[in-house]
Amino acid sequence: MQKRVIFPDKGLPYLLLAPQLAITFVFFFLPAGQAIWFSFLRQDAFGNRTEFVWFENFAELFADPLYLGSIRVTVVFSLAVTVLAMSVALGLAVLADRQIRGATAYKTLLIWPYAIAPAVAAILWIFIFHPQIGLAGRFLNGIGVAWDYKLNGAQALAVVVLASAWKQVSYNFLFFLAGLQSIPRSVLEAAAIDGASEARRFWTIVFPLLSPTTFFLLVINITYAFFDTFGVIDALTKGGPAQATTTLIYRAYIDGRVNLDLGSSSAQSVVLMVAVIALTAVQFRYIERKVHY
Amino acid sequence: MHAPVAAAALAEAERATRAADRARRTGAIVTHAILILGVALFALPIWIVLMGSTHDAATVSRGEVPLLPGSEGLANYLTAWGEGSAKTTRAPVSAMMLNSFVMALLITFGKIAISLTSAYAVVFFRFPGRMIAFWSIFITLMLPVEVRIFPTFKVVSDLGLVNTYAGLIVPLIASATATLLFRQFFLTIPDELVEAAKMDGAGPMRFFKDVVLPLSTTNMAALFVIMFVYGWNQYLWPLLITTTGDVETIVIGIVRMLGSEADTDWHIVMATTVMALIPPVAVVILMQRWFVKGLVESEK
Numbered sequence: 001m002q003k004r005v006i007f008p009d010k011g012l013p014y015l016l017l018a019p020q021l022a023i024t025f026v027f028f029f030l031p032a033g034q035a036i037w038f039s040f041l042r043q044d045a046f047g048n049r050t051e052f053v054w055f056e057n058f059a060e061l062f063a064d065p066l067y068l069g070s071i072r073v074t075v076v077f078s079l080a081v082t083v084l085a086m087s088v089a090l091g092l093a094v095l096a097d098r099q100i101r102g103a104t105a106y107k108t109l110l111i112w113p114y115a116i117a118p119a120v121a122a123i124l125w126i127f128i129f130h131p132q133i134g135l136a137g138r139f140l141n142g143i144g145v146a147w148d149y150k151l152n153g154a155q156a157l158a159v160v161v162l163a164s165a166w167k168q169v170s171y172n173f174l175f176f177l178a179g180l181q182s183i184p185r186s187v188l189e190a191a192a193i194d195g196a197s198e199a200r201r202f203w204t205i206v207f208p209l210l211s212p213t214t215f216f217l218l219v220i221n222i223t224y225a226f227f228d229t230f231g232v233i234d235a236l237t238k239g240g241p242a243q244a245t246t247t248l249i250y251r252a253y254i255d256g257r258v259n260l261d262l263g264s265s266s267a268q269s270v271v272l273m274v275a276v277i278a279l280t281a282v283q284f285r286y287i288e289r290k291v292h293y
Numbered sequence: 294m295h296a297p298v299a300a301a302a303l304a305e306a307e308r309a310t311r312a313a314d315r316a317r318r319t320g321a322i323v324t325h326a327i328l329i330l331g332v333a334l335f336a337l338p339i340w341i342v343l344m345g346s347t348h349d350a351a352t353v354s355r356g357e358v359p360l361l362p363g364s365e366g367l368a369n370y371l372t373a374w375g376e377g378s379a380k381t382t383r384a385p386v387s388a389m390m391l392n393s394f395v396m397a398l399l400i401t402f403g404k405i406a407i408s409l410t411s412a413y414a415v416v417f418f419r420f421p422g423r424m425i426a427f428w429s430i431f432i433t434l435m436l437p438v439e440v441r442i443f444p445t446f447k448v449v450s451d452l453g454l455v456n457t458y459a460g461l462i463v464p465l466i467a468s469a470t471a472t473l474l475f476r477q478f479f480l481t482i483p484d485e486l487v488e489a490a491k492m493d494g495a496g497p498m499r500f501f502k503d504v505v506l507p508l509s510t511t512n513m514a515a516l517f518v519i520m521f522v523y524g525w526n527q528y529l530w531p532l533l534i535t536t537t538g539d540v541e542t543i544v545i546g547i548v549r550m551l552g553s554e555a556d557t558d559w560h561i562v563m564a565t566t567v568m569a570l571i572p573p574v575a576v577v578i579l580m581q582r583w584f585v586k587g588l589v590e591s592e593k
Contacts, residue, residue, distance in 0.1 A: 003480070005487040006419050007497040016414035017426050020407040020467055027464040028433045031444030038444070092331050095324050102325065108581060109332045115573035117526035117544045123551070123566050124338035127345060133356040133559060135341060166335070174585060227439040231528035235548045249439055253529070256443040265443050272440040280435050 032273065038266035057267040066243065067251065067268075074247040077161060078225035085165040085221055086214070089172030094202070096173075097180040107177065114170040118163075119231030125163040126236065149237065153244025156237045160245050163236060164229045172217050179213035180206065219283040226275065248272060339570075346370070346563035353559040365560070373564040378550045378557075386565050389543040394572070396531070396542055397524035399462045404520050405513055408471035413501055415472075416479040417487070427476075434469040438530050446533050460534050461542075465527065471516050474587075478512050479505065515587020518580045525573045543569045 042053045061067050096106040113121070131137045131148040140147035149155040183206060191201050207214075230249050233239060239246035239254065246254070252272065256265035341358060347366030348359050377385040415427050438445065445464055454460030482505070490500045531542050541549075547565050551557050577584055 003416060003484055003487065005484040005491070007417055007487075007491075007500075009418060009497055010420060012497060013414035013418035013420045013423070016410040020411040020430060020472065021426060023407070023463060023467040024429055024433055027445055027448065028436050028441070028467060029429070031441045031448050032436055034447065035441055035444040088331075092328065095328050095331075098321075098324055102328070106328055106332065107585075108578065110335060111581060111585075112574045112578055113335060115522050115526075115577040116570050117528065117573070119528050119544050119548050120526075120566060120569050121338075123547060123562065124342055126551075127341050127358070127563070128338055130356075133354060133358070135358045138356055138358070166338075169335070171588075174588065178585075227437055230439060231526075231544070231548075234528070234532070235551070253442065257533070262443070269440055269442070269444065273436065276437065276440055277435050 035266045035269040035273070038262055039270045041266075042263045053263075057263045058271075061264060061267050061271070066246075069243055070246050070248050070251045073157070073243070073245065074226065077157065077164075077229075077245070077247055078222050080157075080161045081164045081168065081225040081229070082218065082221040084161065085168040086172050086217055088165070089169045090176050092169070093173050093176035093180055094206075096177055103177065103181075107174070110170050110173050112170065113167050114174075116167060117231060118167060118229055119235045121167045122160075122163050122232040122235035125159060125166070129159050129162075151241055153241055156241060156245050160229070160232055160236055164225065164232050167232075168221060168224055172221070175213050175217055176210070179210050183209050216283070219279055223276070223279055226272075226279075248275075342563045342566050346560060346567055348560060350558060350560045353563065354557075366564075369560050369564040370568070373561045373568065377546070378552075378561040378565075384538040384541055384546065386543065386546070386568055388538075389541050389546040390568065390572075392540050393525055393542040393544065393569075395458060396461055396527070396540075397521050397572075399458070400465050400524035400527075401517055401520040403462065403466040404468040404471050405516055407466065408468055408475055408516075409506075409509065409513075412472050412475035412479055413505060416476055417497065417500075430467075430469050430472050432469075433467055438465060442529060442533060449534065455534055456537050456539055458540060461531060461540055465524070465530060468520070471520070474512060474516065475509065478509065482508065511583060512587065514580060514583040518576055518584040519587060521576050522573045 039057055040052055040054060042051050042057065043049065092106075092110065096103045096110075116124075126134065128134050129137045129147075129149055131141055131150075137147055137149075146152070147155060149159045187205060188201060191205055196204070226247070227249055229247070230253070233245050233247065233250050237245045239250045248268065249272065252265055252268040255261050255268065259265075341360070344359050344362055345353050346369055348357075348363035349365045349369075352359060352363065373386045375385055375387065377389075411426075411430060415423060449455060449460045449464060452460075454463075486504060487500065490504060495503070526544060527542070528544055531540075531545050535541050535545060543565070547562065547569055550562050550565060
């Protein structure tokens with residue numbers, strides 16, 4: 001944490017820290033504190049009387065079927081994105097790892113979706129799944145499937161999941177490939193000589209040794225699905241149809257921006273903060289333990 | 294008696310080796326085939342947009358989904374660049390791209406600059422409040438802009454910074470990730486180097502400029518890629534803070550271009566999509582070496 005040899009200056013370190021601490025205070029702690037404070041307040045319809053209501057905003061939030069619906073959507077959506085993005089990435093990484101010669105080339109060819117903005121990724125997928133101008137959308141309608149993600153909730157969810165997972169695969173691929181390449185070849189060769197089949201080698205040696213990477217990516221992917229997919233949802237479905245793709249973050253946006261409900265949107269911010277803190281805590285626990293079987 | 298047996302065994306062994314070789318080669322071909330299929334599936338959405346952007350409005354909105362280039366490419370890109378989509382946008386693509394560049398670059402350099410100095414302060418000095426300062430920076434990892442959108446928006450609007458570059462950029466500049474990465478790296482700088490510098494009479498700022506900065510270039514390059522992509526791709530924050538076209542970024546502008554679908558200029562949207570994704574993709578691919586290293590290190 002600390003070096004043995006240091007500089008003796010007293011004022012300078014404060015000066016060096018000032019810009020970051022100032023920004024952190026004004027744009028992180030002040031708003032976070034206000035969110036917590038506002039979540040206990042309620043304004044009347046005209047905004048001229050404010051009342052301290054303890055946990056009423058939270059109680060109302062968790063009694064609201066729309067909010068509970070968003071929790072359900074968020075859980076289904078995050079699980080689907082995480083499982084899809086991680087399993088495809090792991091599959092590709094295992095294959096690329098086998099090809100020592102081509103691994104670098106495949107890395108370059110799979111890396112770039114990382115750089116694409118979620119909102120832009122969503123637009124790319126419109127041209128695949130749009131019922132009238134999209135490649136797959138037209139095909140599905142042509143063979144008699146009633147495909148329109150703007151009307152069908154399940155289809156809408158499927159499209160936002162696909163677009164979100166597509167973007168995240170490259171990130172997972174990089175980490176899985178790095179993890180696979182750090183597994184000593186000698187262990188795998190010994191198992192092969194002992195006659196263990198490829199599938200058996202994967203599940204009994206490779207997968208357990210990859211577990212730190214897998215747990216790390218699990219947290220990162222859930223965080224991504226929670227927060228960074230806002231652009232995908234806004235560009236593709238705007239949370240619809242009939243709230244089928246309204247995740248918690250999208251609801252916080254709608255309630256604050258459109259419905260201007262400060263108490264409720266602050267309470268939602270606080271709930272989200274608790275979720276992030278929980279996720280981060282889990283991540284640090286696992287990283288500290290360096291999960292192994 | 295022994296010779297024929299040995300010869301047969303040898304032939305048998307050779308056959309087995311050849312069969313194993315064949316199996317390995319077939320396996321390799323299958324592996325490559327699956328990987329190439331995967332790469333192609335990943336590239337398909339880009340290919341469709343790239344090809345579509347070279348056709349006229351009617352072809353695209355009839356839903357023909359051309360998979361080969363057309364002849365309207367130059368016209369589409371020039372229209373998008375100079376005018377935007379007539380019915381739905383507030384600014385031409387060139388203006389939005391400029392805004393995106395300004396935002397992405399200022400966020401990137403701002404983050405790197407304030408993280409370098411604060412990590413330097415925490416590692417190379419001892420002063421009251423050092424741990425408090427470190428933890429207050431560290432804890433911001435848990436407060437991504439998305440969870441504190443409205444309270445932060447309120448602070449920014451109280452400061453009168455809505456629709457300004459400052460309002461767009463400054464709230465996104467504090468970065469725990471970059472500070473932690475630099476701190477980690479500074480801890481590996483040998484004490485002897487500091488001692489030697491002190492003996493030569495170099496002060497802390499001289500040491501920072503002549504030793505620490507040159508040693509940090511690889512880390513800075515890695516962070517440049519990660520932060521540029523982060524800055525360029527911001528969506529929710531600019532959506533709140535830009536209520537007029539003045540500081541509209543390309544990522545926001547392109548979604549606005551979709552409008553109400555009935556009047557969307559799909560061919561212009563396609564050309565704009567291509568232009569919107571070129572800068573961050575180019576940065577990642579050109580700086581791939583540093584990027585991969587930085588990504589894997591900064592997250593550990």
